[in-house]
Amino acid sequence: MLSSSLKDVQAEIFTEVFGFSEVASATIVSGTHEYESTFIDPILQSRAEPAEPRAQSSIRTDIALGTVPTERDTDVRLAVLMQSEDLMDSAALARIRAIAHDEVEVIFIGRQVATWTRTRQRPLRIGSSISPISAGYSGTLGFFARSNASDKIGMVSNNHVLANVNGHPVGTRIVQQADGDGGRSADAVGVLGDYVPILFGGLPNSVDAAFAHLDPQIGYDAVNMFGNGNPPPTIATLKRPSSVPALPGLSVMKTGRTTGHTRGRVRAINVNNYVVNMGANRLARFDGQIVFEAEPGATQAFSRAGDSGSLITDLEGSPIALLFAGSTSGGQGNLGITGGNPISLVLRQLNLSWI
Known part of the structure; x- marks a missing residue:
């Protein structure tokens, strides 16, 4: 079907199958992003508190709709992404197929949780x-x-x-x-x-x-580093203080908010005049820095926006640097370059000791 037709198909599914309410087109602001919305879920909108964990499947929250291409460049199909196996043979899916004239691709994606x-x-x-x-x-x-x-x-x-x-x-x-x-x-x-x-x-x-x-009542784990997964696995124990020299080629790792646990390597050390845009085109110069890149053969960047503040260690857990900057291009595989403050400078400048 054409993309314009798919939009109408989704609208019919939203109202007939999901029971969403149609509203006048409005711009929804989420953080720094804006997007157009014409359908809302009146049940989710009315919740003042987070929902309890789902004990059973729900059509409203367990089916997502998207777009997938076909063999013809001008055509698309409806992607039906299912979080619950209970709905794979449901009347709701049958009705969705009928509305889309069976021009669908059903994809089971399992339960989705935040990283x-x-x-x-x-x-x-x-x-x-x-x-x-x-x-x-x-x-x-x-x-x-x-x-x-x-x-x-x-x-x-x-x-x-x-x-x-x-x-x-x-x-x-x-x-x-x-x-x-x-x-x-x-x-x-x-x-x-x-x-x-x-x-x-x-x-x-x-x-x-x-x-x-x-705050005194807040518990913390100062020793372990964690990998990707829910619950996250322990991947290393910090070795403090570090005695590992950050030499070019050293394999490193980090766990950060955006890209999770990734590996990379030191690309260069003692980097001076490393200029970073700190926002609003305010350029700050850094000297004595370490730069990192993705490891050879990687398909994922070592870091992205939101990973700032991550601790970079060697693969045994010896601290190397505090991640603070990066680019989305350059370096291994053109996946970007990451900047880090040597950890010894961070401790010295803030007058801190390891615990």
Whole structure:
């Protein structure tokens, strides 16, 4: 069928099969993204609290609709993505097939859950999402440390994650999961305690780093790094302090909010005049940095936006750097280059010790 016809088919399914309500076209804002919507689910819209885990399948929440191509360039088919096997032989699917004149491709996708890095974690885990309250974005919790000045235990991430590039005062509440991932005041875990100001105007920076004091009642795991999966598997135990030199070619890994657990390698060290756009075209120069790329043969980038603040270690868990910047092109496989502050500089500039 034509794309225009598929749009009408989806509209009929939304109203007849799902029972959605049609509304005037409106722009829905979600974070920094906007999209057009003409159908809403009146049941989900009315929920003030998160829904309980699903005990049985629901047509409204277990069937997604999309588009897949056909052999002809001008034609498309309706993709019916099913989260529940209970619905694979249902009257609802039969009616969807009829409305689409059987021009469908049914795809079983299983239960969909948020990647653990983007959800609430108690105890707190290295690699989970974090941000100031009401920040509108997400970053990554890098690691846990102790302040040599106050003796307080806290979380380390970037200045641009915890302080929004010098923009938040000490004492700002920090939430996990991040505000950009749905974190609210009930998800507060600490307060911004200190950050190294980022300098502009061509002045050299050594780190993009900040420290947030943990609330005393919040549990945390300062030792383990976790991989991909729900629940996440333990993949390494941090070896602190690190004695591994960051030499070009060294294999490394990280777990971050956006791309989860990935591997890469050191591309270059002692990188000076590494200029980073910190937002609003504010360019900051960094000296003495380490740059990383995806490992040979990789198909996934080592990092993407939202992974800022991740702890980069070698494959045995020895800390190497604090991830703070990256590009979407260049490097191995043209998958992008990632910038990291040497971990020794982060600890020194924030006056921290490992715990």
